[in-house]
Structures are given as structure tokens and as C-alpha cells.
Amino acid sequence: MNQEQHFQSSEKVRDFVIGMSDGLTVPFALAAGLSGAVDSTSIVITAGLAEIAAGSIAMGLGGYLAGRTEIEHYNSEERREHDEVENKHEVEIQETKEIFAEYGLSDDLQEKIAREMAKNPKKWVDFMMRFELGLERPDKNRAHQSAFIIGISYVIGGIIPLTAYFFTDTTMQGLIYSTIITLICLVVFGLIKSKLTGQPLFKGAMRVTMVGAIAAAAAFAIAKAIA
Amino acid sequence: MNQEQHFQSSEKVRDFVIGMSDGLTVPFALAAGLSGAVDSTSIVITAGLAEIAAGSIAMGLGGYLAGRTEIEHYNSEERREHDEVENKHEVEIQETKEIFAEYGLSDDLQEKIAREMAKNPKKWVDFMMRFELGLERPDKNRAHQSAFIIGISYVIGGIIPLTAYFFTDTTMQGLIYSTIITLICLVVFGLIKSKLTGQPLFKGAMRVTMVGAIAAAAAFAIAKAIA
Numbered sequence: 485m486n487q488e489q490h491f492q493s494s495e496k497v498r499d500f501v502i503g504m505s506d507g508l509t510v511p512f513a514l515a516a517g518l519s520g521a522v523d524s525t526s527i528v529i530t531a532g533l534a535e536i537a538a539g540s541i542a543m544g545l546g547g548y549l550a551g552r553t554e555i556e557h558y559n560s561e562e563r564r565e566h567d568e569v570e571n572k573h574e575v576e577i578q579e580t581k582e583i584f585a586e587y588g589l590s591d592d593l594q595e596k597i598a599r600e601m602a603k604n605p606k607k608w609v610d611f612m613m614r615f616e617l618g619l620e621r622p623d624k625n626r627a628h629q630s631a632f633i634i635g636i637s638y639v640i641g642g643i644i645p646l647t648a649y650f651f652t653d654t655t656m657q658g659l660i661y662s663t664i665i666t667l668i669c670l671v672v673f674g675l676i677k678s679k680l681t682g683q684p685l686f687k688g689a690m691r692v693t694m695v696g697a698i699a700a701a702a703a704f705a706i707a708k709a710i711a
Numbered sequence: 712m713n714q715e716q717h718f719q720s721s722e723k724v725r726d727f728v729i730g731m732s733d734g735l736t737v738p739f740a741l742a743a744g745l746s747g748a749v750d751s752t753s754i755v756i757t758a759g760l761a762e763i764a765a766g767s768i769a770m771g772l773g774g775y776l777a778g779r780t781e782i783e784h785y786n787s788e789e790r791r792e793h794d795e796v797e798n799k800h801e802v803e804i805q806e807t808k809e810i811f812a813e814y815g816l817s818d819d820l821q822e823k824i825a826r827e828m829a830k831n832p833k834k835w836v837d838f839m840m841r842f843e844l845g846l847e848r849p850d851k852n853r854a855h856q857s858a859f860i861i862g863i864s865y866v867i868g869g870i871i872p873l874t875a876y877f878f879t880d881t882t883m884q885g886l887i888y889s890t891i892i893t894l895i896c897l898v899v900f901g902l903i904k905s906k907l908t909g910q911p912l913f914k915g916a917m918r919v920t921m922v923g924a925i926a927a928a929a930a931f932a933i934a935k936a937i938a
Contacts, residue, residue: 505769505773506769506770506773509765509769509773510737510762510765510766510769513761513764513765513768513769514741514758514761514762514765517757517758517761517762517764517765518757518758518761521754521757521761522754522757526937526938527748527749527754529937530744530745530748530749530934530937530938531741531744531745531758531934533933533934533937534740534741534744534745534748534930534931534933534934535737535741535744535762535930537740537744537926537929537930537932537933538736538737538740538741538744538926538927538929538930539737539926541740541922541925541926541929542732542733542736542737542740542922542923542926543733545921545922545925545926546732546733546736546922549918549922553908553910553915553918556910557909557910584824586834587828587831587834587835587837587838588828588830588831588834589824589827589828590827593823593824593827596820596823597811597816597820597824600816600817600820601814601815601816603815604814604815607813607814607815608814610814611814615841615842618847620845681780681784682784683780683783683784688780691776691780694772695768695769695772695773695776696769698768698772699764699765699766699768699769699772700765702764702765702768703761703762703764703765704761705764706760706761706764707757707758707760707761710753710756710757710760711753711757
């Protein structure tokens, strides 16, 4: 197998990328937006930290519960497939054949595959789960771990843009430093993300940075308009 | 095929659920957090709208770019597989056999499948994309549509909790009405989400509501502590 060539980002990396992408973007954009509307850095910091708490819990706990739901869904579908393999044997043989008919195998060979597969009901169910329903068996420990990584990445990503407001007197000064710091972080993070997920480096970095910049500009424009 | 029984939520529904879940949770929690720290409803509304702008763009545009990246990734892997089928024919035959070895098929049958599959290189590549790499061909129009649905759902979900602050004089009054309105919406949305995705109704609704409530409580506690 050429696993090295077909680079697949691990799920941990994916979780880190998910949390960090949004963490560097949304609290930064919110702080930028408020900087155009209020003149107290402490309000910007308070709002920023409240957003980080809310966002990290929504993403982390949300991710955890999504993982739990995925496990429950997989288990219930697996029970159904077991039941079908036992009680609707010929229907299931037909469904197995249909999977291979799609790839142009002869009826004779389809039949042979289905009959041989049927000799091992446990593996047959595994096969149907993956290839009929497109479901991978979820890792039971992943739900906890995923929640934790996404939540922590969001907090780290979110704190960075706020640090500028701790050390400046006015929100507009904070905005300038926050923007510089965050744009640099977005470019660096975008490069790392592109490298880890096997995308073209420059294009990937530009995409990540653009989302942060546009979100911040929109938040600033809206807050300025109504303040 | 028993597609009716194996309920698979459509991608549009999934996008709506993603946008609405976070939209009902994060701006609500941010507004709740600020209500404990500032006494101006207009600051809460400004921050809430800035968050909605930032969050909907981060999620919508982020979702759009993720979709684009997925298409590019699929196309590049597909080119690689085409190349392997042509230039590393026997390696690819071996990889095809390994897929079936995992499900306990005999070496003889593995060989027959791989050789027959190899007669139609285009379908063979399709097969390897799905069965070796686990990649489904992404729909080119999905990236736009997905971005739009997620972004709009986030805006709708986010506006609901803020409405309370438009009609109240103090942030604490706003917080009370906002909490009541949002908890009701979270329960109703949780029930709809559970129904659409085939989860147990009560459990699903409680999970959605719990994330919103915990996020809001955490944001409130943090904002109160530093204000």
C-alpha cells in the first residue's frame, strides 16, 4: 500500500485545524468589529473572552456530541445489517451483487463474490457497512479526544488576537496590532494547514487568511454602521 | 435497495443543521455573557451582530473553501490513481486484491476480481477511489450551495436571541427574554434535527439545548468575573 503517497491527514490534525481556523477568525473579527463601535478596550476583551468561551464550548461539546451520535448511528445501522444478513439473506446477496455491478463485473463473478462473502457473516456486515452505507466504524475514544482538541485549539487561536488589546490604550491601537498579529498567524497557520493536508502551500495560506480578513472587515462595517 | 430504511440525511439538511446549531448557540451565549458585564443593550446588540457577521462568513466562506479544497484533492488523487493503473499495473492489481483479502475472500477469487476489474480502467479508478482511498466524488455545485445554506442558517439562528435586546431597556431584562426565546428555539430545533437525522427525539433535543445552555453559562461567568 502506498500510504505515504496518498497523504491522509489524521483526525487529530483535522480537529486541530478545525478549532484553530475558527479560533483565529471569529474572536479576531468580533474584536475588530467592536473596535469600530466602542472606545473601551476592556469591553472588547470581555466580549472576546465571552466569545472564546461560547465558541470553544459550542465547537468542543458540539463535536463531542456529534461523535457520540455517530457511534450510536453506526451501532444501530450495524444491528440492522446483522438482522438483514440473517433474515433477508437473498436480498442482501442481491445488494452485494449490485455494488459490483456498478463497476462492470460480470454477473457470474458478482454471484461468486456475494456467495463467498456470505460464508463469513461478521465480515460481510463490515463490508456492507463500509461499501453499501459508506460508514466507517467510529473510534469510541475519538469523541472525547476530538472535543478536547477542537476546544483547546479554538481557545489558543482566539486568545492570540485579543492579546493586542491588553497592551494598548485605545481600541483603534488594539485593532491595528491585533490585525498585524492575526494576519501573520493566519498566514503561518495557513501554510502549516496546507502542508499537513497536502494542499498547494500559497493557495491554501491565502484562503485561510482571506476568510479571516473578510470576516473582520464585515464585522467592522456592521458594528460601525449601527454604533 | 432499502434507501428508505437506511435514512441518510441529505447534505442540504446537514448544512442547515450545522449553521443553525452554531447560530442559535454562539451569538446567544456571547450576548448572555456581555449582559453580565455591560449595562448597555446597544453594546450587546452591536457585539451580537458583529459576531453574526464574523461567524456566518467564517462558517459559510470556510465551508465553501473546504468544498473547493475537497474537489481539488479528489481530482489530484484521481489523476494519481489513473497514473498508477497505467504505469504500476501489477502493484494496483495487488492493492485491489488486498481490499478483498480483508473481507476473507480466497486468493483465487481476489485474483479473478482484480483481473476483471482491470479490463475497464475508468471504472477501476472509480473503484479504487472509493474502496482504497474512501473518497466519494464531490459534487461541483455543492461548494457554493453549502456555503450559502450554512451562512444563512447561522444568520437566522443568530438573530433570534438578539431580538430580545431590541425591545428591553436593560441588558438583564434582555438576557431573561433572550434565554427563554432561545431555549424554546433550541428545543424545537433539536427535535427537528433529531427527526431529520433519525436520532431519538428527546435525547437529541436535550443535547442541542444543553450545548447552548452551557456555552451561555460559561460566557456569562467569564464576562462577569473580569468585568
